[in-house]
Amino acid sequence: MQRLGIMGGTFDPIHYGHLLMAEEARQAFALDQVVFVPNGRPAHKKAYLVSSPEDRYAMTLLATGSNPCFSCSRIEIERPGPSYTIDTLRAFRRIYPDLDALYFITGADAVLEILTWHEYDHLVRECRFIAVTRPGFVLERLSAVVDAEFLDRVSFLPIPGLEISSTDIRRRVREGRSVKYLTPEPVEAYIEQQGLYRPLPMMPAEHPPALEVPVYSEETPEGLKNRP
Ligand code: ATP
Ligand code: MG
Numbered sequence: 001m002q003r004l005g006i007m008g009g010t011f012d013p014i015h016y017g018h019l020l021m022a023e024e025a026r027q028a029f030a031l032d033q034v035v036f037v038p039n040g041r042p043a044h045k046k047a048y049l050v051s052s053p054e055d056r057y058a059m060t061l062l063a064t065g066s067n068p069c070f071s072c073s074r075i076e077i078e079r080p081g082p083s084y085t086i087d088t089l090r091a092f093r094r095i096y097p098d099l100d101a102l103y104f105i106t107g108a109d110a111v112l113e114i115l116t117w118h119e120y121d122h123l124v125r126e127c128r129f130i131a132v133t134r135p136g137f138v139l140e141r142l143s144a145v146v147d148a149e150f151l152d153r154v155s156f157l158p159i160p161g162l163e164i165s166s167t168d169i170r171r172r173v174r175e176g177r178s179v180k181y182l183t184p185e186p187v188e189a190y191i192e193q194q195g196l197y198r199p200l201p202m203m204p205a206e207h208p209p210a211l212e213v214p215v216y217s218e219e220t221p222e223g224l225k226n227r228p
Helices: 016-028 053-064 085-095 108-116 120-126 148-153 166-174 185-194
Strands: 003-009 033-038 070-072 101-107 128-132 154-157
Touching (some): 003 016, 016 053, 016 101, 016 128, 033 053, 085 120, 108 120, 108 128, 120 148, 148 154
Parallel strands (some): 003 033, 003 101, 101 128
């Protein structure tokens, strides 16, 4: 394999926005393979409970299976401790020592957060970044806030805007609304079969729910909305 793209995300659940951006990046940058890497323990998503890594990995597999240029990796799921992208990139470099190019694919909302990621100084030298457009987020202001070295490592890629988010899908399921055409059918079926994102059943008053009930607080602080 010569040219590899890494598509990191929480994928809770994976949706057509993720699939489109990966495919657009693959084509625009002549990537041989895009590897989807679901986060194990998202370092930036402690604020709310995330579905189990196995559920998120299963949905990622289901969504990507029909594209021969897509694959999924368990690398972050298997690694203990918080998920840091730098560790993942180094691992891919070890697995594929002869790579011609390594790209990390990210959305317009997440690209700024890279500045806050673990070992940022090393991270920017380990790979190049593809920042795709996302409805509601502007890429233009990026050049005003990041240093020249980082800018030099980022390529901007306009893609057709799909205003889809995992947050919205979770909310829809919780409210009993359809998620059809937002995510591939096998993912929709998996969510249904596994009962993901449903509201918790009412507990009898004499058995109040424990404090750690997995209520989705959907609004993570702005700027901390994504992984790794
Ligand atoms: P959540 O709402 O839970 O944050 P999400 O839809 O943002 O979920 P993530 O798993 O957080 O999905 O995102 C993984 C990557 O995909 C991020 O780089 C994010 O910017 C990008 N991304 C997600 N959805 C889109 C979209 N519709 N268009 C462009 N980029 C997207
Ligand atoms: Mg996100």
